[in-house]
Amino acid sequence: MNKELIISETEQFINDEIFYIQIEYGEKETANERFYLNTAKRLTKAYSLYKKNNIFKNDYILALRDFLITFDVSVRINQNEFLKNNKFGISFDDVERKYFASYQLSFDVNEKFVKEAFLREIQNKKSGNDNDNLTTDPMILNLTGYSKFKSLGQKLAVYGALNTPEGFTTLVSLPTGGGKSLITQTIAFQKEGLTIVIVPTVSLAIDQERVTKEIIKRDNKDGEIFSYSSGVDAEPILSAIKKKNARMLFISPEALLENPAFAKVIREANKDRYLKNIVIDEAHIVVDWGAAFRVDYQCLEAWRNMLLMTNPSLRTILLSATFEDKCVEILKNFFEVSGRWIEIRCDALRHEPRYSVVRLRNNSEKQKCLIEMVRKLPHPMIIYVARPLDADNIKKSLANVGINNVRTFTGLTGKSQRKKLIDEWVDNEYEIIIATSAFGVGVDKSDVRTVIHTYIPQNANTYYQELGRGGARLLAVLKCNVLTTRRYNNR
Known part of the structure; x- marks a missing residue:
């Protein structure tokens, strides 16, 4: 993977200096490299969506933030009016005349964990299999x-x-x-x-x-x-x-x-x-x-x-x-x-999740915290809810702050729509999904970076299966439980 070339071509693409960028990977790329490539791919798709319809402006900014932090880079953006007074932690460097992103976390999540989920602090842990014969037949x-x-x-x-x-x-x-x-x-x-x-x-x-x-x-x-x-x-x-x-x-x-x-x-x-x-x-x-x-x-x-x-x-x-x-x-x-x-x-506890519990006093605080998490935490992101109604409400809350490229997946989702949602999820057409347990078991996407639970699942198996949608290929995943104090105490 030529990281510098990807950064250069992506910068040109979002400034309309080139109109096509080929971001593909083969069988030899590592999981880290695939995440980098997918991050760039999601940015180019988000920019194309924004150009077609201005309502996707904040979805583009989300993807831009992910790109800036993941690649640890600042970029030139010629048409920059949309970034003034943004709430996504993207700032202008007066010296370099470029834009960069910072964490600016206003909620109680360990910043080190966030950096690891962005792959900014990669844990070079050996799997213990380096000397084992893993050749297939x-x-x-x-x-x-x-x-x-x-x-x-x-x-x-x-x-x-x-x-x-x-x-x-x-x-x-x-x-x-x-x-x-x-x-x-x-x-x-x-x-x-x-x-x-x-x-x-x-x-x-x-x-x-x-x-x-x-x-x-x-x-x-x-x-x-x-x-x-x-x-x-x-x-x-x-x-x-x-x-x-x-x-x-x-x-x-x-x-x-x-x-x-x-x-x-x-x-x-x-x-x-x-x-x-x-x-x-x-x-x-x-x-x-x-x-x-x-x-x-x-x-x-x-x-x-x-x-x-x-x-x-x-x-x-x-x-x-x-x-x-x-x-x-x-x-x-x-x-x-x-x-x-x-x-x-071959049971084993997974090493990829980085766990955080955020306790809030009421549902109003919880809603504000979720919006801030969507703005600041790494993507792709799954938000798990207890009921279809909860999924619809969170989607509406995100739309109210201009985040529109969001999908819901619940037991009420139609059969044909389910296939479309899964295909688009895998193809990086969107990077935020709000779901009930109907989405949980076994759906495979290799680079989910954040899994948020807004409720307490019915048992440990369900919880472990749902958080397992992130952290594939040994990459760190941020796992957040967002709970109101009243419900937390009642449980």
Whole structure:
């Protein structure tokens, strides 16, 4: 990465001296370099949006602030009227005649943590795997293009799953961001046959299909990899399973168990031994949600056991980053048959989050603090809320101060809109999303820098999963809990 060239071309672009800038990265860039490149890309997109419509002025200033601090640079801005008396910590240097950004934090968040999330103070911690053999094998290399595993834990998890004997259940724990997706991708193409991946949310099904198709190096992957949710045309999926072309299906337990067409075609695939693997992603949810909230999760045991009666070679893989001991005990009671049970535990506390708790006296102070955080903390940013109404209210508050390129993602978000939101999120079309837990589990964006919780999640698993949307690729992420004193004391 040529940092100086990126700074120079970006400066020219936002001064209308050039009209195109190519910011792309290949496979050799580090996670840090990708964040730098994405920061520049987000600035150019924000500037283009601002040029089309002045209502996106403050969104452009947000992206400009991120660029100035991340690259530790000052830049020339010819048309600078919009920066006068700004509230984003951007100032003019009378000597250099350029603009620079400073932190100017007016809320109780550790400035050192903020700098680390901006990658201004990079923690050069060794992963402990420098001397380990992390080279993949020819099958994985040809399938995915990956020549190295992320970590020793990922290597153990992937090979453990691949070597699961027929008829066994393997429980695999791997930290968020540790590369669990590679497990499902490799076992699905280990042998000819179908792998069903049961996921908790529509957003995760859409995202997993997208990511898998990006990674898998096969000519016919569009006819092999599918996701299904309500509103999606099921016929191409059903046809691919009948013809024994489908290799991966991402689907919710409700769609799997309650759709007669899927029940029939999967029953036939299982009878023919074409069904090879059942993967339950985020398997802790079987325990957390299955008892009352989503009872279909706890019907998976009976459904799986019925399939085993016809196809005793069927393998089951349970994946999560958050397996508590009690949860594992319950899952073992559900899915162990005649001692055919394996645990691969690569649990580890994540080192990336930098935690801060901001306590405020009332909701008015909380709203002002959130606006200031959006202005001053690094992006991309996720703001988690308890209810769809809370998401709408925060979005309106941000619009009232001129921050408009913001999206919401809740249980009320339509199916087609969810796919659009995820695609735009990954493509850096916006950098602030306000979401409920509907967005939480498994959605993959590698460079989220700040995760804010405006409420206390229902349990530790939910909290850990949601904060796990940031800090991928071992980059620091700022994790803020913004709570009013009254609610904090009541909890």
